[in-house]
Amino acid sequence: MLSAHMDLVNPDHISAVKTYWNAPVMPKGQGLKAVDLFNAIESGKVKFVWIMGTNPVVSMPNRGQVERALSKCDMVVVSDIVESNDTLNYAHIALPATGWSEKDGTVTNSERRISRQRGILPPPGSAKHDWQILCEVAGKMGFGEAFNFTHSSQIFCEYAGLTGYQNNGKRQLDLSPLQALSEAQYNGLSPLQWPFHTVIKAENTASSNSKSNPNPRLTSKRPFEDKRFSTPSGKAKLIPVTYRAPLQVTSDAYPFVVNSGRARD
Numbered sequence: 001m002l003s004a005h006m007d008l009v010n011p012d013h014i015s016a017v018k019t020y021w022n023a024p025v026m027p028k029g030q031g032l033k034a035v036d037l038f039n040a041i042e043s044g045k046v047k048f049v050w051i052m053g054t055n056p057v058v059s060m061p062n063r064g065q066v067e068r069a070l071s072k073c074d075m076v077v078v079s080d081i082v083e084s085n086d087t088l089n090y091a092h093i094a095l096p097a098t099g100w101s102e103k104d105g106t107v108t109n110s111e112r113r114i115s116r117q118r119g120i121l122p123p124p125g126s127a128k129h130d131w132q133i134l135c136e137v138a139g140k141m142g143f144g145e146a147f148n149f150t151h152s153s154q155i156f157c158e159y160a161g162l163t164g165y166q167n168n169g170k171r172q173l174d175l176s177p178l179q180a181l182s183e184a185q186y187n188g189l190s191p192l193q194w195p196f197h198t199v200i201k202a203e204n205t206a207s208s209n210s211k212s213n214p215n216p217r218l219t220s221k222r223p224f225e226d227k228r229f230s231t232p233s234g235k236a237k238l239i240p241v242t243y244r245a246p247l248q249v250t251s252d253a254y255p256f257v258v259n260s261g262r263a264r265d
Contacts, residue, residue, distance in 0.1 A: 004163045005173045016166040021146070034060065042069035050077040052097070052130055057086035079133060096127040103129060105152045106189075114175075116189040131155055153186035172223055172230050193220040 006013035008030055018026050032040055038056070040046040042065065049070075060066045070076055070090035078091040081099040088094055102119045109115070123129070128136075131152065138147035149155050157179050164176025172195055181189070196218040228234035250257060 004159065005171065012166070017162070020162050020165045035062075038066050038069045041073050044072065047074040048077075049073055049075075050079070051087060051091075052079040055080075055085055055087045057090070079130060081127070095133055096125060097133070098123045098127050098129050102127070105129075105131075106156060111193065112195075113191055113193045114189075115191040116187070118187075151183060153181065153183045156186060157181055177218060192218055195223055196220045 002008050002013055002017050004017075006017060008014070008027065014026055017023065032046075034056070037046065037049070038060065041049060057063055057066050057070070067090070070087070073090075075093075076091050077093045077095065078088050079095040079097040080088055081097050082088070098119070101121045102123050103117055104119045105117050107115050107117050129152070131149065135144075135147040135149055138144065160175035160177075160181075161179035163171070164174045164179065167174050167176070175194060177196070197220075229236050231237050246257065248257060
């Protein structure tokens with residue numbers, strides 16, 4: 001999937017992202033899922049991996065296979081908030097990241113509600129936010145002009161603009177009414193659920209560090225109000241499946257099966 005919920009096999013979506021980001025090089029096909037990725041690392045097809053926000057040696061279904069893959073990989077970079085864990089043991093480079101109570105940005109939950117996340121503690125030591133680390137690496141690679149962000153609000157506004165670019169109501173995700181938020185408006189953003197109608201008005205809300213904090217007010221709307229799904233035909237797409245029995249079955253000796261949830265990949 002492309003950014004902003006756009007489809008990697010849709011020529012119009014590819015063109016929109018390519019134009020908006022001035023990105024002449026676009027992926028030609030889908031990338032590897034988690035299980036497939038570690039298979040490719042173990043076989044030597046993937047020689048560099050950067051792991052962020054996860055501990056795959058613990059979370060993946062086949063721990064031994066993940067350990068073999070990482071031990072063979074030419075370069076393993078791990079961003080984490082701790083000094084040592086099962087995955088960091090295989091890292092050639094460890095980067096100090098920020099944890100939940102230190103992060104600054106937004107979080108969207110499963111009901112499409114966007115909430116402003118504000119850090120309650122400063123980043124410890126030399127820890128940096130993931131986006132700051134990515135921007136610094138991009139700069140070293142010669143892409144500094146495209147990654148010259150200095151505040152998380154700039155990233156949010158750029159993403160919001162992309163969701164509305166060449167949209168015209170074709171895509172459910174459209175945060176474009178928020179693309180011009182000031183840093184003060186972003187900092188004072190209240191939880192809101194997309195899709196939403198256009199901005200109604202700006203409401204002045206008392207702020208602890210300024211006389212007023214302009215807070216844009218929007219109203220949420222229910223998706224599919226027009227009785228159309230997000231498919232070319234507008235109809236729901238139902239896909240029949242054929243049941244496949246699990247490879248591992250229970251027995252008297254092993255009466256339980258553990259499913260990590262990742263095996264479905």
